[in-house]
Amino acid sequence: MTELFERVKGLGAHLSDSPFLAIALTIAAYFFGTRVFQQLKRPVWCPPVLLSALLVTGALLLLSIDYVEYQKGAAWLTVLLGPATVALAVPLAQQIHHIRALWRPILITVPVAATLAVVYSVALAWWLGATPEVMASLAPKSVTAPIAIGITEQIGGSVALMMGGLLITGVVATLFVDLLVPRLGVDDERIIGFVLGVNAHAIGTVRAFEIGHTAGAFASLGMGLTGVFTAICLPFAVEFLGGGIFNG
């Protein structure tokens, strides 16, 4: 009996050796987060991924598993972010026909809005004395997560801080759009959807699909184009600035 007890005591350490505990925990937390989100009546201010992340954090603290250890196991899942990023080409290609009808407003708005989103936040952070690493983590804040991870790694930011910034940006932008729309008297779904996609990435796109199919389509397009534009221009801009603000 004592032998069995000893073996059970070592179970936690043994299970942490394989990635399956981390994988099961991540997937279970995903279902939990989605479920609680539905029960809370889908609040914009609390995206399901935040609920899931809180659950994983709680479980890690409870089981006293190190975050780095968890991340190593979960890497078996996150490696799929590579092909998943490529997969974003499909919704983008499907929505791109909207460009033909409205090429002028779209092709002017995306570069201007995506650039200003970076410039506003980096300038404010720089003014308040943020370090280059913090500025690099805030810069891709309007870009959808899989693309933003790639950008952050390229320009030397912290993925954890960037993820936090991404969540806050998505929530704040979506709430602000909801606030602004009735005040400005905007009732064109294409404008609402596009503004949501450009500024609030996936969180805004989910909200746009709640408004309507047209808003959702334009949000997907806005999100995709903002992601592509920022992914190409931001790393080159940082490289070009060289010894500029990002590198101190």
Add this chain to the structure above:
Amino acid sequence: MLRGFLILTVFLIIGESLSFALDWPVSGGILGMILMTLWLLTQSGAAGTDVGAASQQLISILVVLILPGVVGVFFIGGQFDGQWLAVGVALVLGTLASVATTMVLMMALLPKTSRKNQRD
């Protein structure tokens, strides 16, 4: 599904190779995505194809894939102490400013005929 996954992976490898060979600071996944967008535009519709099916599967589990990264937010610790004011202001004010800019820009640029309901 598997065939679609293979195509996605091939585009990822092409993107990665370009990024490495040209020494570009753009990640391979993003270059792969851009190349695949261009390729899909030459095809007649991606829905219902192998790539469409595989992409839909992957996109539907995107939240699971980014979740481990989001968990990292709660383990940042004291790494960025003293900078949280800058982070908060940059995120909130920066976002308010860019939402307002995008909204005004789109309203100004969208063809008049399609803005018939905006008289008030």
